[in-house]
Amino acid sequence: MKDLKQFNIPFVGLSEGNHDFKYIIENEFFEYFNFDEFESAILEVSLNFFKKSTMLELVFKVKGTVEVPCDITTELYHQKIKATLPLVVKFGQEYNDDNEEILILSHDAYQLNVAQYIYEMIILAIPNKRVHPKVLDGTMESETLKKLKELEVKEVKEENTAEEADPRWDKLKNLLTEKKR
Numbered sequence: 001m002k003d004l005k006q007f008n009i010p011f012v013g014l015s016e017g018n019h020d021f022k023y024i025i026e027n028e029f030f031e032y033f034n035f036d037e038f039e040s041a042i043l044e045v046s047l048n049f050f051k052k053s054t055m056l057e058l059v060f061k062v063k064g065t066v067e068v069p070c071d072i073t074t075e076l077y078h079q080k081i082k083a084t085l086p087l088v089v090k091f092g093q094e095y096n097d098d099n100e101e102i103l104i105l106s107h108d109a110y111q112l113n114v115a116q117y118i119y120e121m122i123i124l125a126i127p128n129k130r131v132h133p134k135v136l137d138g139t140m141e142s143e144t145l146k147k148l149k150e151l152e153v154k155e156v157k158e159e160n161t162a163e164e165a166d167p168r169w170d171k172l173k174n175l176l177t178e179k180k181r
Contacts (some may be wrong), residue, residue, distance in 0.1 A: 003032075004029075005083065007023070007114050007115035008051065009021065009111060009113075010110060010111040011049075012111070012150060014156060016051050018048065018050050020048055021046070022046070022047075023046075023065070024042075024043070025043040025044070025122065026040075026042060027040060027041050028039075029115075032169075033116075034125070035119075037068065040067040041065075041066040042064050042066075043063070043064030043081060043122060045060060045062045045118050045121075046061045047060050055088060055090050055091070056088070056112070057091060058089065060117060060118060062082070064081055066081060066122075069130070071129055071130050075090070077132045086101065087101065087102075087103060088102045089101070089102075089104075090104050091105055091106070093106065121140070127153060
């Protein structure tokens with residue numbers, strides 16, 4: 001994918017009302033943004049584009065899976081993605097995207113490229129901590145998990161702590177009780 005022209009929406013030529021757009025997102029899309037954390041991606045994005053006389057209302061929805069490495073075992077797994085992103089486009093003197101929910105385009109704009117919004121929605125839908133489902137349910141068997149179990153800190157059981165107490169601590173405890181009197 002050399003460029004992202006397919007994500008341009010020439011809204012000047014659209015009639016007022018509701019318009020639907022569908023996009024299939026795969027790895028090539030993320031290469032354009034120099035994002036390579038996914039081994040593979042198969043996502044479907046639907047865009048509900050509602051044109052009014054003075055503004056545009058967009059609702060992006062994505063669902064699908066991306067193949068990512070587990071943060072614990074580094075094993076690859078398919079992470080399900082489902083997200084929604086609303087966006088209101090208004091027109092003003094100059095371009096302004098300071099507000100994440102409202103985009104202001106200049107009055108002379110005639111098209112909108114939605115690729116950046118699709119990219120951000122997908123990236124933000126990925127959990128910060130990616131854990132393989134088999135790790136969560138305890139059925140994962142890997143060398144990494146075996147090594148982590150080996151290196152796990154074992155609890156030290158303290159038995160007869162009262163009998164083995166250091167007498168110096170007893171004298172310090174007495175100072176506290178004498179102070180209270």
